[in-house]
Amino acid sequence: MSQYQVDDRGYYGPFGGAYVPEMLYPNVEELQNEYQNIIQDPSFREDFVKLLKDYVGRPSPLYLANRLSEKYGARIFLKREDLNHTGAHKINNTIGQILLAERLGKKRIIAETGAGQHGVATATVCALKGLECVVYMGEIDIERQAPNVARMKMMGATVVPATSGSKTLKDATNEALRDWINNPVDTHYIIGSVVGPHPYPDMVARFQSIISEETRKQLVEQTGSSHADHVIACVGGGSNAAGMFYHFLDDEAVNLIAVEAAGHGVNSGESAATTALGREGVLHGSRSILMQTEDGQVIEPYSISAGLDYPGIGPQHAWLFKSGRGTFVSATDDEAMQAGLLLTKLEGIIPAIESAHALAHLEKMTFKGDETVVICLSGRGDKDLDNYMKYFGF
Amino acid sequence: MRTLDHTRKIVQGERLLSIYYTAGYPTLESTLNIAATLEKSGADFLEIGIPYSDPVADGPVIQESSQKALRNGMSLKVLFEQLKPLREQVQIPVFLMGYFNTILQYGVEKFCADCQAVGVDGAIIPDLPLYEYEEMYQPIFEKYGISNVFLVTPQTSDERIRKIDALSTSFIYLLSSNATTGKQLQVEDRSEAYFARIKNMGLSSPIVIGFGISNRETHQKATNYANGAIVGTAFVRVLGKENVAAADISEFIASFK
Numbered sequence: 001m002s003q004y005q006v007d008d009r010g011y012y013g014p015f016g017g018a019y020v021p022e023m024l025y026p027n028v029e030e031l032q033n034e035y036q037n038i039i040q041d042p043s044f045r046e047d048f049v050k051l052l053k054d055y056v057g058r059p060s061p062l063y064l065a066n067r068l069s070e071k072y073g074a075r076i077f078l079k080r081e082d083l084n085h086t087g088a089h090k091i092n093n094t095i096g097q098i099l100l101a102e103r104l105g106k107k108r109i110i111a112e113t114g115a116g117q118h119g120v121a122t123a124t125v126c127a128l129k130g131l132e133c134v135v136y137m138g139e140i141d142i143e144r145q146a147p148n149v150a151r152m153k154m155m156g157a158t159v160v161p162a163t164s165g166s167k168t169l170k171d172a173t174n175e176a177l178r179d180w181i182n183n184p185v186d187t188h189y190i191i192g193s194v195v196g197p198h199p200y201p202d203m204v205a206r207f208q209s210i211i212s213e214e215t216r217k218q219l220v221e222q223t224g225s226s227h228a229d230h231v232i233a234c235v236g237g238g239s240n241a242a243g244m245f246y247h248f249l250d251d252e253a254v255n256l257i258a259v260e261a262a263g264h265g266v267n268s269g270e271s272a273a274t275t276a277l278g279r280e281g282v283l284h285g286s287r288s289i290l291m292q293t294e295d296g297q298v299i300e301p302y303s304i305s306a307g308l309d310y311p312g313i314g315p316q317h318a319w320l321f322k323s324g325r326g327t328f329v330s331a332t333d334d335e336a337m338q339a340g341l342l343l344t345k346l347e348g349i350i351p352a353i354e355s356a357h358a359l360a361h362l363e364k365m366t367f368k369g370d371e372t373v374v375i376c377l378s379g380r381g382d383k384d385l386d387n388y389m390k391y392f393g394f
Numbered sequence: 395m396r397t398l399d400h401t402r403k404i405v406q407g408e409r410l411l412s413i414y415y416t417a418g419y420p421t422l423e424s425t426l427n428i429a430a431t432l433e434k435s436g437a438d439f440l441e442i443g444i445p446y447s448d449p450v451a452d453g454p455v456i457q458e459s460s461q462k463a464l465r466n467g468m469s470l471k472v473l474f475e476q477l478k479p480l481r482e483q484v485q486i487p488v489f490l491m492g493y494f495n496t497i498l499q500y501g502v503e504k505f506c507a508d509c510q511a512v513g514v515d516g517a518i519i520p521d522l523p524l525y526e527y528e529e530m531y532q533p534i535f536e537k538y539g540i541s542n543v544f545l546v547t548p549q550t551s552d553e554r555i556r557k558i559d560a561l562s563t564s565f566i567y568l569l570s571s572n573a574t575t576g577k578q579l580q581v582e583d584r585s586e587a588y589f590a591r592i593k594n595m596g597l598s599s600p601i602v603i604g605f606g607i608s609n610r611e612t613h614q615k616a617t618n619y620a621n622g623a624i625v626g627t628a629f630v631r632v633l634g635k636e637n638v639a640a641a642d643i644s645e646f647i648a649s650f651k
Contacts, residue, residue: 009525019494021451021520022545023572025554164457165447177450184549184572282495282521283448295469296499297447 004249004316004325010198013323015289015315018197019282023181027189028197028285030104035199038103039096039206051095052210055128056085060211062218062374067346074367077222078349078377079215081240088352088379089208089240090121094190096207098125101188108132108187112176114141114169114236115306116148117379118192123157133157136175138168141306148383166300169310173284193237194314197285201242201314208243215374216247223372230365232257233376234357235328236272236308238317240378245326255327258317259357261303262330272301272309273330275321283311288318304333304387305353307379331360337391339363340381352379353387398541398563401487401515405565405600410438410622411613411650412602413629414491416459417442417476418468420633425468425476428633430483431640435647437486438622441518444470444492451520453576455627459634470500474508481513487564489543491518502531506538516541516564524558532561543567548588555595562599568592568620570606576627577606589619610650625650 010016010032018028038044052058061080069076081089094111101109109126111133113119119135126133135152139161142149152159165171180189194201194208216226231248233241235258248254263271271277278289283298290312291299303309313321320326331339340356343349351359355378362373381388388394404410413432417425429440445460445468452460473490480488490509497505497519509517517540522531527542535542541564546555549572558566570585571577592601603616604624616623632638632646 017526018523019521019526020523022550023451023520023547023569025523026547026549026551164454165461170448174448174450178453178574181451182573182577279499282493282498284450285521292495292499294499295471296496297464298495 002250004320006198006202006316012316012319014280015287015318016198016201017287018285019287020197020285021181023184024177024197027180027184031203032199034104035100035203038100039203044099044103047099048096052092056091056095057083058210059214059218060084062215062222064222065347068343071346072362072365072367074371074373076362076373076375077219078375079211079244081211081376081378082349082351082355082380086121086124087382088117088121089211089243089376090118090192091124092210092243093192093204093207093239094118094121094125097188097190097203098129098131101131101190102129104188106186106188108134108183109190110134110136110176110179110187111190111192112136112169112172113192114138114172114309115383116141116145116152117307117383119157119159120148120151122190122192123152123155126157127155134179135159136162136172136179138162138166138172140167141169141172145306168300170298170300177284193239193310194242194316195237195284195286195312201286201316204239205242205246205316208239209246211240211243211376212245212247215244227372228254228374229371230255230257230373232259232358232361232373234259234261234308234354234378235313235317236261236310236354237312238314240376242314242316244376245320249325256320256325257327257329257361258320259361260328260330261305261308261336261357262332263302263304265332266330270302272303272311274311274313275328276330278312286315288312288315289321305336305357307352307354308357329361329364331357335360335363337388340388341392349377350381351377352381353384355379396513396515398515398539401541401564402600404487405439405602406621407438408621409617410602411436411647412439412441412622412624413437414441414443414624414626415629415633416445416456416463417473418445418463418466419459419630420462420638422466422468422472423476425473426480426483428643429480429488431643432647433484433486435644436651437647439487439489441489441491441624444473444490444496446493446496449493451574453574453627455576455630459630470496470505474512477512477514487515488513489516489518490514494519494522503534506534506540509540510538514540516543518543518567520545524561528561545569546592547572552595555592555597559597559599565600565602565621566597568601568603570603570616573605575605578608589616593619613650
């Protein structure tokens, strides 16, 4: 088995595990015992693939961005997760988890959300399956992301404000965990990223691995080889990166680049560059790398992108960082905004600000000859128009 | 030196009243005074909470006390400093309760050594799993004679309870229901059946029930089946009153007797 995948104890090297209070142990144990059997079952696979095709619109295109390629002197492909139903890669995971929840006999779904993308993706699949849906969202995020709150409500979800702590994503996650503690039997918690106790990081990565599974096939079709020299994705918790890297992990000739959000600058005090600023620790059920004070109190991160301002990263990413398999870099707010505008002007694609962080790294790379680059365009920029308008004064 | 045998004897008593409160709340310097007042008022043993930014097992009251304590400047380093004269003032057993990350950052070995040095008897770390404790930390706790207290919930399997019983060196912390802290215990047939099931397992460790114990009635009900019961949220509420005084604490404890 791959040294970069989860081991049978639920760890990636020293990271991972299931650091949950005893109240959550039976829920987590049930998932640990069942998830592999369920998701490897042919009938599950059939339902999953069918929904991804007919409902989500997969496969998402792998698009050779000609003008962008010309500018940087490399062959740059964009994996178009932005064209998925609901506008981002998040739906790949929620489709998988709703099918899993059905098979576990769960009647009620809970989720956390930051900017609202995962909340919308969860509310969407709950509407699809007619299941009760409760989404926890930081009070401050609810004010900032009114359109996504409206989308969730239209689809029948209850949006509960998280009023504790900093009132953002990390606190919404705490509230979702508290809900799960109080409703252990009938409820499934759809975590939106490759974080949380084992088996969530592995489960979410498997559902998102469709991204790299398709990419390798599409590379063969378009270039005659499944090889890419560089694969780039942005990392908050890291779900699009986990999916984008998945089928490239064991191919050591492929340079995997994870781009974190540096906010106003890595050392500005307003940043979400976890690997640059964090240390090993335990948050939300797993041992990973997180931004924290000397005393182990979790620090509230900052990024212009609401999808990247999480104080930790998934345990697999922590392992890719520590083992050196992944190259971890960061992009500031300004760099990401400029990269977003550049893609819009050169290719007619407005990217989510999260994805713009991955694009921003191109400026710092030098290419020799005909190198192949794949960038995960994890989401579309519609949700970020306000931010783009304010930033550029359109 | 304090020994675990001594602690275990105390928690083997009947109808014990244990009190939880957050270190550094309501004021940074209040931690030790509250412990001394609680002992004088008749509490049988104590859990002192280590405040944490993300306390997922706690309801709003204890969350708020943690935030206030952190703003007051509480940390494990400060707490151990404050507890240096603990055993000059307090003789009843004292446990520290907190989330694993704060202890991991402090250093598990340093934490155990400092517990031993100031006379803390044990630790309750809800998010440190059994597996990780056994694999990595049990020898350290044993080296310093610090008891690690495990939680049991209505969903915990008998097999797992037996394992926890074998690993427990002071008491088993039995959660009254699957809930975060501060929910009123609904004393109903279901919870009584669960308490009775545990009692009838004939475990070797003393049982102390916590979560949802807020008054004499719930305390009595719980201690029909267990050696003691822990009151947390209801007491933290008392500490949250303006100008709280020693008399308020004594009065609160007296209401359970």
